[in-house]
Amino acid sequence: MEYHYKKDINHSIFRAYDVRGVYPTTIDEDTAYTFGLGFGTHIQRIGKKKCVVGHDNRLSSPALYEAIIKGITETGVDVVCLGQCTTPMYYYACIKLEIPSGAMITASHNPKDDNGIKFAFDESGNCKGKEIQDFLQELIEADFLSGNGNVSEYNIEPSYLDLFKSNLSFGSRRLKVVLDPANGATSTICRKIYEQFPMDLIIINEESDGSFPNHHPDPCIEANLEQLKAKVMEEKADVGISFDGDGDRLGVITNDGKFIPTDIYMIIIIRDIINKVSNKKFLYDVKCSKSLSDEIERLGGEGICYRTGNSYTKAKVRSDNLPFGGELSGHVYFNDRWPGFDSGLYAGLRLLEIMSHTDKNVNQLLDGINHYFATEELKFSSTDDKKIEVVSRVVDYVKSKGYSYLDIDGVRVNFTDGWALVRYSNTGPNITARFEANTLERLQSLQDEFISVINQFNQ
Numbered sequence: 001m002e003y004h005y006k007k008d009i010n011h012s013i014f015r016a017y018d019v020r021g022v023y024p025t026t027i028d029e030d031t032a033y034t035f036g037l038g039f040g041t042h043i044q045r046i047g048k049k050k051c052v053v054g055h056d057n058r059l060s061s062p063a064l065y066e067a068i069i070k071g072i073t074e075t076g077v078d079v080v081c082l083g084q085c086t087t088p089m090y091y092y093a094c095i096k097l098e099i100p101s102g103a104m105i106t107a108s109h110n111p112k113d114d115n116g117i118k119f120a121f122d123e124s125g126n127c128k129g130k131e132i133q134d135f136l137q138e139l140i141e142a143d144f145l146s147g148n149g150n151v152s153e154y155n156i157e158p159s160y161l162d163l164f165k166s167n168l169s170f171g172s173r174r175l176k177v178v179l180d181p182a183n184g185a186t187s188t189i190c191r192k193i194y195e196q197f198p199m200d201l202i203i204i205n206e207e208s209d210g211s212f213p214n215h216h217p218d219p220c221i222e223a224n225l226e227q228l229k230a231k232v233m234e235e236k237a238d239v240g241i242s243f244d245g246d247g248d249r250l251g252v253i254t255n256d257g258k259f260i261p262t263d264i265y266m267i268i269i270i271r272d273i274i275n276k277v278s279n280k281k282f283l284y285d286v287k288c289s290k291s292l293s294d295e296i297e298r299l300g301g302e303g304i305c306y307r308t309g310n311s312y313t314k315a316k317v318r319s320d321n322l323p324f325g326g327e328l329s330g331h332v333y334f335n336d337r338w339p340g341f342d343s344g345l346y347a348g349l350r351l352l353e354i355m356s357h358t359d360k361n362v363n364q365l366l367d368g369i370n371h372y373f374a375t376e377e378l379k380f381s382s383t384d385d386k387k388i389e390v391v392s393r394v395v396d397y398v399k400s401k402g403y404s405y406l407d408i409d410g411v412r413v414n415f416t417d418g419w420a421l422v423r424y425s426n427t428g429p430n431i432t433a434r435f436e437a438n439t440l441e442r443l444q445s446l447q448d449e450f451i452s453v454i455n456q457f458n459q
Contacts, residue, residue, distance in 0.1 A: 003033035003067050005142060012384060013116070014136045016426030017128050017311040020107055020116030023060040027115055029067040032105070035117060036071020038139040040149070043101045043121055044077060052102035052154075054082035054090040056185040056246045058210040060115045061105045068103060068117070069151060076147020080154050086185045086247030087118065088343035092163060093156040094120070095339055106185075109218035109244040110427075112211050125318065128311035157189065165196050167337060168349055171357035176200040178235060178253075179348075180228040180242040182217040183209040186345060190243070193345055199352065204231050217244050219251025219344070220330040222259040222376075229257045238355065239362055241348040248310070249330030250344035252351065254362040262330050263288035265351065267295045268365045269324060269332070272354050274299050277336055283317055283325030285309075286412045286421055287377065287434055294370045307409035309426060314342060328377070372418070373443045374436040378451075379425070382458055387424035387431050393457040394422045394450070413450075417442050420450045431458060 009031055013021035019035065021027035043051060051072060055065040061084070069079050082093055090104045100123045107114035120126050127135065177199050181187040187208045194201050204227060205214045215224045219242035232240040232253050240253035252260040263284060270282055280301040284292055285308045296303040306316055310331045317325040317333040318340050326332035331342040338346060354365070382390060395411045406412045410423020410432075418437030425432050431454060437443040 001029070001066070003070055004030050005037065006030040006034040007142075009034055009136075009139055011136060014132050016132070017126065017309050018116055018118045019132070020110065020114060020427060022113050023064070023115045027064070029063055032064040032067035032117070033071040034139055035103075036068040037075060037142075037144045038071075038135060039068070039103060039119065040072040040075030040077040041143070041145045042135065042138060044075065044145055046122060048077070048101045048122065050078045050080065050099050050101065052080045052082060052090065052094050052097060052099050053104070054085045054087075054093070054102075055105035056087070056210070057084055057187070057208050058107065058112065058115055058245070061210065064105045064115060068105065073149035073151060074147070075145045075149065077149045079149060079151050081151060082154060082156055084185065084188070085156060086189060086343075086345075088248055088341055088345070089156050089160050089189070091341040092160055092339070093154065095341075096156065096159050097154065104246070106246040108246050109216075109249065111216065125315050126311040128309065128315070157192075160189075161192060161196065164193050164346065164349065167346075168197065168353050170197050170353055173356045173359065174198050174200065175239065175352055175355055176235060176237040177202070177352060178228060178231045178237045178240040179203045180205050180219075180225070180231075180240065182219070182224070182242060182245065183207055183212050183214060184217045184243060184245040184247065186243045186247040189247075190345055194349070197349065197352070198356075202231065202235055202237065204228065212245070219244055219249060220262060220328070225251055225253055225259060228253050229259075233257050239351070241351070243344040243348075244330065247344050248342040250332075250347045251330060252348075252362065256363070258363070260362060261289070261328065262326055262332065263292045263328050264366065264369070265347075266292055266324075266326050266332065267369055268354060268362070269350060270296060270299065270301065271365070273324060273336055274301055277323040279321060279323055281320070281322050283313060283320075283322050283333075285313060285327035286406065286409050286423070287328035289374060289436055290372055290419065291370050305406065305408070305412075308423070309409075310342065314340070372436045372438060373440050375434055375443070375447065378433045380431040380433070380454055380458060382424070382429055382431050384429050386458065387429060390431055390454060390457045391422060391424045394453055397453050415446075418446055420446045422450060422454060
């Protein structure tokens with residue numbers, strides 16, 4: 001296929017954590033080819049000669065994959081091709097091959113018609129923020145190098161299976177486990193990985209199908225896990241675990257069909273590892289419940305509240321050498337005996353490992369935590385320009401009221417009996433909000449106050 005430099009590349013797809021758009025309207029083969037020209041040029045100018053490229057199982061991913069490889073090699077950079085894989089497999093390939101530069105064709109948990117690119121120039125990890133906007137300018141300037149890079153193929157699967165096998169040590173309890181890969185990229189690998197460990201395994205939605213025919217591939221939205229809940233209850237399973245479209249996030253269902261948000265899952269993990277690690281600092285994002293920060297403090301650890309975004313949170317865990325961190329959206333980073341990248345499959349196995357050494361179920365592993373009343377993440381439609389202005393005006397409102405606040409990512413307003421978070425989405429034209437309080441009445445009061453302020457400015 002012949003590709004062309006895309007002079008009118010869509011600027012809106014260059015977001016805070018990655019490139020993401022709708023195929024083929026805002027992102028297409030020429031977009032990927034142009035991206036490849038810029039990527040190959042950029043990494044050569046910082047002294048890199050090779051990169052790794054993979055793709056998920058979305059229907060448009062193979063075409064974008066071929067186009068980006070063509071663009072990169074035309075600049076003279078050699079490409080190691082992984083073919084279809086999960087995003088964590090791509091991360092591990094970069095580690096295993098000692099090639100930090102790379103690109104993964106995926107739109108993660110987005111709808112089936114979306115696609116995108118997660119990418120890294122060097123050892124600092126996934127590009128984010130200003131790096132991405134600066135790279136867009138390089139694409140516009142089109143000062144590309146020319147060359148003839150080589151293409152090779154690499155199968156990361158055997159090494160990836162070994163990484164899991166050597167990393168985990170299960171106890172004597174044999175669990176009954178239901179997995180839901182949501183027809184995404186993990187559907188081709190989850191059975192091979194989980195069957196390495198002693199458990200009775202049941203898998204639903206195991207056929208690889210990038211149209212996601214059974215439900216949306218976001219395991220952190222409870223409505224997407226109804227099939228998993230039903231199967232757990234039907235099979236009288238000990239736990240259910242679901243993964244997103246590219247495999248870097250997880251969702252958890254208890255034996256009684258209850259959804260466990262990621263911040264609550266993190267409590268189980270921190271309880272298990274805090275006495276096994278020397279650094280007792282743990283990262284969580286601004287969306288996470290006070291239940292988590294309360295528990296870290298109770299255990300004698302220190303919580304670090306940080307901005308939302310996979311590229312940011314993972315980099316912070318690495319730069320501060322934290323043993324563990326995560327965010328409400330389902331990304332968690334084990335950095336104790338795992339190489340720091342987010343893998344939903346591994347996160348699920350760490351929970352199962354803990355359970356295999358005890359007779360407790362998930363609910364019992366959470367005994368004694370503080371409970372609060374909280375909303376889900378609420379979304380308010382806006383525009384990419386308007387959303388920034390609205391959040392800025394909410395910050396002004398908070399300052400005018402003399403409230404205590406944290407402004408690392410939007411504004412999180414802290415009260416003695418609850419908190420309110422208002423921020424703009426970095427992946428779409430939305431303003432998002434979340435609220436938590438000691439009582440339902442206070443929760444409603446916080447919602448009423450801040451939703452009114454959002455609506456006032458978002459007209």
